[in-house]
Amino acid sequence: MSSQTPSTRLLSYVDALREALAQEMRRDSRVFLFGLDVDDHKGIQGSTLGLVQEFGPERVFGTPLSEDAMTGVAIGAAMAGMRPVHVHIRMDFLMLAMNQLINMAAKSCYMYNGQVKVPIVVRSMIGKSWGQGAQHSQGLHAMFMHVPGLKVVAPSNAYDAKGTLIAAIRDDNPVIFVEHRLLYNTDAFVPEEPFVVPFGKARICTVGDEITVVGISNMLVECLRANEILADVGIRAEVVDPVCLVPLDIDTIVDSVKKTGRLLVVDNAWTNCGAASLDLSAPQFD
Amino acid sequence: MISERGETATNCHITGSTHEFALTDADLERIYRALRLIRCAEEQIARIYPSDKIKSPVHLSIGQEAVSVGVCDVLRPDDVVAPTYRGHAAYLAKGGSLRGLFAELYGKATGVAGGKGGSMHLIDMSRNVLGASAVVGTTIPIAVGYALALKRVKSDCVSVAFFGDGATEEGVFAESLNFAALQKLPVLFVCENNYYAIHTPITRRWATNRLCERVATYGIPTYQVDDSDIFKLRQLAASVVADMRRGDGPSFIECRTYRWREHVGPNEDYDLGYRNRDDLTRWLKDDQVERVGNMIADERRVQIESEIDLDIADAVEFAEMSPFPETDKLFSNVFANP
Numbered sequence: 001m002s003s004q005t006p007s008t009r010l011l012s013y014v015d016a017l018r019e020a021l022a023q024e025m026r027r028d029s030r031v032f033l034f035g036l037d038v039d040d041h042k043g044i045q046g047s048t049l050g051l052v053q054e055f056g057p058e059r060v061f062g063t064p065l066s067e068d069a070m071t072g073v074a075i076g077a078a079m080a081g082m083r084p085v086h087v088h089i090r091m092d093f094l095m096l097a098m099n100q101l102i103n104m105a106a107k108s109c110y111m112y113n114g115q116v117k118v119p120i121v122v123r124s125m126i127g128k129s130w131g132q133g134a135q136h137s138q139g140l141h142a143m144f145m146h147v148p149g150l151k152v153v154a155p156s157n158a159y160d161a162k163g164t165l166i167a168a169i170r171d172d173n174p175v176i177f178v179e180h181r182l183l184y185n186t187d188a189f190v191p192e193e194p195f196v197v198p199f200g201k202a203r204i205c206t207v208g209d210e211i212t213v214v215g216i217s218n219m220l221v222e223c224l225r226a227n228e229i230l231a232d233v234g235i236r237a238e239v240v241d242p243v244c245l246v247p248l249d250i251d252t253i254v255d256s257v258k259k260t261g262r263l264l265v266v267d268n269a270w271t272n273c274g275a276a277s278l279d280l281s282a283p284q285f286d
Numbered sequence: 287m288i289s290e291r292g293e294t295a296t297n298c299h300i301t302g303s304t305h306e307f308a309l310t311d312a313d314l315e316r317i318y319r320a321l322r323l324i325r326c327a328e329e330q331i332a333r334i335y336p337s338d339k340i341k342s343p344v345h346l347s348i349g350q351e352a353v354s355v356g357v358c359d360v361l362r363p364d365d366v367v368a369p370t371y372r373g374h375a376a377y378l379a380k381g382g383s384l385r386g387l388f389a390e391l392y393g394k395a396t397g398v399a400g401g402k403g404g405s406m407h408l409i410d411m412s413r414n415v416l417g418a419s420a421v422v423g424t425t426i427p428i429a430v431g432y433a434l435a436l437k438r439v440k441s442d443c444v445s446v447a448f449f450g451d452g453a454t455e456e457g458v459f460a461e462s463l464n465f466a467a468l469q470k471l472p473v474l475f476v477c478e479n480n481y482y483a484i485h486t487p488i489t490r491r492w493a494t495n496r497l498c499e500r501v502a503t504y505g506i507p508t509y510q511v512d513d514s515d516i517f518k519l520r521q522l523a524a525s526v527v528a529d530m531r532r533g534d535g536p537s538f539i540e541c542r543t544y545r546w547r548e549h550v551g552p553n554e555d556y557d558l559g560y561r562n563r564d565d566l567t568r569w570l571k572d573d574q575v576e577r578v579g580n581m582i583a584d585e586r587r588v589q590i591e592s593e594i595d596l597d598i599a600d601a602v603e604f605a606e607m608s609p610f611p612e613t614d615k616l617f618s619n620v621f622a623n624p
Contacts, residue, residue: 032438058438064468069427069461076431076445079416080366082438099458103421104428109622112409112417113400117622148620172622 011190016162017047035087071100088124105174106149127180139269154178156220158188163197180218202249208236211262332552341393342404347375349546352574354379356519368429371406382410394608423456433473452483470535544569
């Protein structure tokens with residue numbers, strides 16, 4: 001991900017998201033983008049800026065707040081063959097859409113025996129930063145990881161942001177797309193052409209043999225920072241970015257732990273039944 | 287008669303009963319066939335139910351058939367309906383597979399949902415019947431989203447959301463009305479008001495019964511059919527669907543109706559004390575299955591009825607003979623194209 005090629009340049013996470021959306025919307029007329037303020041002057045931290053100008057108000061439009069119905073609308077449109085990308089400025093607001101996400105989006109393919117599929121992407125922001133408070137800072141991705149039928153992806157850098165968003169839009173299943181607000185202004189080398197970062201493939205960021213450190217979303221950045229401090233005191237950590245939480249590349253994590261004998265999972269969320277407790281639930285650890 | 291756009295409930299009662307005269311014999315026979323099929327299929331379900339061959343709760347539409355048939359009779363095959371968990375009627379009225387229905391109730395692999403859905407999750411996308419949900423109100427925005435897609439591709443098809451009176455109390459109902467009106471989507475909202483959410487009457491749930499007024503504030507044309515007259519409803523539906531095909535945006539119809547059997551299960555429940563058998567009398571008198579049947583010549587009617595009996599017997603036989611799903615299908619379709 002880090003070596004620069006002729007078509008690769010430094011790009012911010014937010015610009016990578018916007019580029020992914022624009023390229024997919026050019027490629028596939030079934031893709032549309034909606035959610036409160038996706039078409040305003042700020043464009044969701046810049047990640048949707050300019051898209052309404054290029055694709056028009058039929059494919060890029062703001063909505064009433066109505067998270068519950070708007071999620072149902074996305075599901076209905078997806079069942080009709082469209083590929084909606086639904087944007088929420090906070091994951092906290094997704095709690096208003098849980099019936100549609102859990103009872104319909106996640107289950108429809110199964111409970112209707114494959115007669116329909118629900119290719120929707122649900123973008124939402126997580127994470128603490130200045131002044132956000134109890135209801136603007138939650139990382140609730142583990143709630144979605146619990147439910148069969150949903151995919152959950154949490155890219156930690158601009159390269160993965162572009163590649164996983166394109167993969168999410170092309171995926172035939174509902175994808176919960178988790179964006180930590182502190183990542184938006186981080187840069188990485190990102191190819192100009194469309195590309196896919198496949199789901200279910202973790203990335204080993206640093207090689208070590210004393211402890212495996214799994215960092216989710218922005219916590220991967222913190223883990224890499226911690227790794228520099230550990231290196232200073234002579235501890236060789238293997239830092240792993242899961243990239244995708246469902247499906248989770250548990251094999252890569254298990255292989256690393258077999259080598260290091262220790263596992264630390266770092267997540268911006270609660271531990272009880274959380275992503276950070278994955279070490280307890282994976283049968284490979286038996 | 288039929289009201290203009292946005293009129294209130296008081297002004298938009300559909301009265302009079304001359305709507306059947308424009309119908310041909312073929313129309314009447316088609317309508318009767320649909321009504322009778324639903325009635326007899328559900329009576330057969332009720333008869334089979336104590337045997338435990340049906341592996342699913344059943345919410346019967348007996349008494350409410352005219353709502354589904356009155357609306358679906360004016361739809362085209364490429365129009366879409368979203369039924370509820372009390373959805374056998376809408377499913378069959380839109381042409382959903384009868385064999386697939388019975389096999390689904392039996393939990394068999396040949397059911398419309400492979401035996402995984404049961405009565406509350408009927409679906410037949412080959413007939414544009416969207417999947418039903420067991421959670422009240424859930425499919426209303428699904429129908430709206432389907433309508434959004436129809437409008438996007440400049441189709442003149444319409445989407446119909448069926449739901450009960452209880453669903454109108456859910457926040458998603460108001461949210462869906464607002465968005466459908468805002469975007470002028472081709473979606474027909476059909477409320478089957480049978481007066482009860484399980485066992486609690488609307489008098490204990492609604493601050494006022496002015497449902498049409500509530501909906502009209504969104505700028506949606508509203509209509510109320512306060513008896514079960516299928517011909518009034520059919521004519522009304524034909525009119526609003528034609529408007530919707532021209533791009534006029536959503537409409538709303540409140541159909542007063544009555545559930546003859548218990549909320550869930552095959553039996554009557556007038557002995558439980560929450561409602562009185564006397565309330566049923568008027569609806570029995572207005573039974574649309576019998577009414578339309580009486581408008582058809584005896585010889586033709588008998589022929590239709592015997593064909594329906596054969597179809598139902600065939601569907602039951604099909605369900606009986608079909609295999610249960612293989613155990614290796616337990617986890618299939620958790621993800622599409624995994």
